[in-house]
Amino acid sequence: MQQLLEQLPPSPAVWCSGLRKRYGKRAAVDGVSFTVGRGEVVGLLGPNGAGKTSVIKMLLGLVRPDDGEVLLLGRPGRDPRARARVGYLPELFRYQPWLTAAEVLALHVRLAREAVPEPEQRDVLGLVGLAERAGDRVGGFSKGMQQRLGLAVALVARPELVVLDEPTSALDPLGRVDVRDVVLSLRERGVAVLLNSHLIGEVERVCDRVVILDRGRVAAAGTLAELLGQRELRLRLTGLTPAAEARLAAVGATHRAGQDVTVTLPADDDGATVPRLVADLVGLGVQVHAVEPGRISLEERLLGILREEH
Ligand SMILES: Nc1ncnc2c1ncn2[C@@H]1O[C@H](COP(=O)(O)OP(=O)(O)OP(=O)(O)O)[C@@H](O)[C@H]1O
Structure with missing residues (x-):
């Protein structure tokens, strides 16, 4: 026992x-x-x-x-x-x-x-x-x-x-x-x-x-x-080539508006996806001006949940 x-x-x-x-x-x-x-x-x-x-x-x-x-x-x-x-x-x-x-x-x-x-x-x-x-x-x-x-x-x-x-x-x-x-x-x-x-x-x-x-x-x-759902990455890029676009698409769904590109990160991202992507983009001749996480904050999510409830 x-x-x-x-x-x-x-x-x-x-x-x-x-x-x-x-x-x-x-x-x-x-x-x-x-x-x-x-x-x-x-x-x-x-x-x-x-x-x-x-x-x-x-x-x-x-x-x-x-x-x-x-x-x-x-x-x-x-x-x-x-x-x-x-x-x-x-x-x-x-x-x-x-x-x-x-x-x-x-x-x-x-x-x-x-x-x-x-x-x-x-x-x-x-x-x-x-x-x-x-x-x-x-x-x-x-x-x-x-x-x-x-x-x-x-x-x-x-x-x-x-x-x-x-x-x-x-x-x-x-x-x-x-x-x-x-x-x-x-x-x-x-x-x-x-x-x-x-x-x-x-x-x-x-x-x-x-x-x-x-x-x-x-x-x-x-x-x-x-609670926060899928994470996104926001990038500001110039000099995008078809090869660079393919590299971005290999990460996840991409959305492009002028120089601003949003990429959905994989759910099982171990933290290496972003640095690898940035290194590869630079290697492909792209100029990377900004990289920022686009995940909604817990505060936004909390307010959303509470508004739905009321
Ligand atoms: N001893 C008590 N007598 C009467 N009402 C009480 C008592 N303790 C708590 N309440 C009521 O129970 C509800 C929940 O209170 P509680 O203190 O658990 O909330 P809370 O989420 O911790 O709030 P806060 O973020 O303001 O600390 C409130 O409506 C409060 O008025």
């Missing part, structure tokens, strides 16, 4: 099915199902009031769903053994103002019952850019510094799943880049991340998959490639 269990693929980091929550007459969450695989970074997007925070709170057992099931790391969401392996940065939070940053981390390590040695705790403070403030009381921290500390709290007890609710709302542009790097390094280490953010560019840069909520329901979900 044990052997059989070991052969099973690891259960997803998050699995939820049919989640529902009503507040009075209003359905805040109305049948939401999705998964976050191990080591996967999934973005939760949607307009204000779509139900994102309610979903996150139900996943973490902080709000009791009216209906639906949650499994975290293969265990029921309310199981403390599952919760101990989950790092959470809430949307709104306050740490004890009389504690220092290092003391807040030590407290959360104790709460998670994980033996994280002090140097490792200090490294986590360094990771979020608070190394020099470890001994300072949290009461004197700016909002952005509190948010960085919140991120450190979410990371410190070696979680297998990290849930970040608006992790960069108080951060300056540099801080946002730091958070992006943190998320990417979590993914590299096989830690799953569920990220709720209004910053679509941020989601687009770090997420493998996106779940779009609207009025309590999943309006769309998929990988960025699935």
